[in-house]
Amino acid sequence: MDISEIGGEFALIERLAKEPVSKNIIKGISDDAAVIKVGRSYIVLTADTMVEGDHFSLEYFTPQQIGEKAVEVNVSDIGAMGAKPGYFLVSLVLSEKIQVETIENIYKGMRQAGKKYRIEIIGGNITHGKQLIIDICMIGEARKENLKFRSSAKPGDYIMVSGDLGSSTAGLNLFLKNIEGFSKVKKKHLEPQAKFYKVEPFLKYINAMIDVSDGLASEVKRICEQSGAGAILYADSVPIKPETKKAAIICGKNALEYALYGGEDFELVYTVSKENSGRVKGFKVGEITHKKGIRIIKNGKEELIKKHGYDHFLT
């Protein structure tokens, strides 16, 4: 059976996941990162893989940007749990033709991003393969009361986003179509940043949280599936920058589609009760509902979202 036949990579992950046995596993496969209890500490762990050709191209990324991105995407996952990153391990798969200078610059980028968060490389391994692959495993720590799960959204919660969406996908499309200009939009794709700092001041008012790696619709769907709820999104409220809209038009695409089904914006999506909503910052893009399914109000009409975010095995 092909992966596409069972519904892509996310369906595959669900098929492979099992309920954890150890009571020290606070959160296993099903969130941005895993949480385990060691002694009195809540340790948060995540691993993210970037594959040349699929997640980056050496044609428009500098090696340093690749290194930085590899760290930022993992920091984003740790942050989406309400935790702080601490250390990381780097597994590199290198093709024979890669130059030592390229690898050194990737490491330079990883160290630069690491410096920002005061985190360090503590290990990893280097091996040989057909294409450049960077897999980072990051470990962080959280206070128990700060831990944020996808499963904690409640009907009636507002769905908030920490910043504008769609720009990373717009940037990617500009590169793929060889369109000049739009340096700001392109930069969003080349130099994504984890956004935990935006939500940290009001973390205690957040119920559920997730980072946007596969588009708003996909992330809200994950929150809803795990919280046993549904959601309604307001298309007009989804924050999209004018330059992202312009870039989308030039690419012959719709910026809202980028925001809903694109990815790698690494903004945070979080739900907050109505009574606490005045205490948090961000863009209100929808509401958690008792009614299952993810619906969107667009041009005055309500429709059910059936599309999913980017899936390497379906597209």
Next chain:
Amino acid sequence: MDISEIGGEFALIERLAKEPVSKNIIKGISDDAAVIKVGRSYIVLTADTMVEGDHFSLEYFTPQQIGEKAVEVNVSDIGAMGAKPGYFLVSLVLSEKIQVETIENIYKGMRQAGKKYRIEIIGGNITHGKQLIIDICMIGEARKENLKFRSSAKPGDYIMVSGDLGSSTAGLNLFLKNIEGFSKVKKKHLEPQAKFYKVEPFLKYINAMIDVSDGLASEVKRICEQSGAGAILYADSVPIKPETKKAAIICGKNALEYALYGGEDFELVYTVSKENSGRVKGFKVGEITHKKGIRIIKNGKEELIKKHGYDHFLT
């Protein structure tokens, strides 16, 4: 500059490694696994990557054996630190043609090996690439007094090995040359086992420890480099099973070469002071010396070992 020009993957790792800054990093890049202090706990972390075609072949490995091996090699690294494994994350890179059943069987193998050690999968990710790659990041815990580093060997220490060497490389060579029979030797390659249980009873008498992933000579060299010492090995004392010797002859190779420069035996190499040597089990294969360099006594002659273990970028 090509990786081969600077001396292969191990030279590259040394080039990329930096001294850790945080005082909570007890051991960074330079050992079988990293050690960090979190609260009062000593957390041990390692990551190991297996690449289709380089580390395994679907032609002679069953998917279940691949999954088991991916877990065992990481358990071996955790064990070589004197620690116990606890949890692991799985990063899978899958090619489009791979079947869902294959992946399910790889997971079955990982869970089966996990069950042996009472450890669980807590996370990871799945992505798309040109070849099947399994990267496992494993986390364990150690008592401070049990931690074993490569850097703690002392001149005068005996060098001991927990079991016979060379069989995994012999097995691999039999497969590569399509030679029938030798099922026991082949099994050593297909189903490697972490050997921590062998040394656990006398852990407190061990000074330095490492697991054999790249041949005895390479591992002793690592211990010596980090301990600021040298070593003398006795060729006649290196434990090699008769069937490994037979297999080597049929492959037109030398079994001692397999033991010294082959890999993936996952036996443990450890050093013990002479006075404690009666309290430990294993095979005495040499001695740590003040004199730098790794020498071997073979057929009554002493020679300096210049060769290194298997390097994907040099062979």
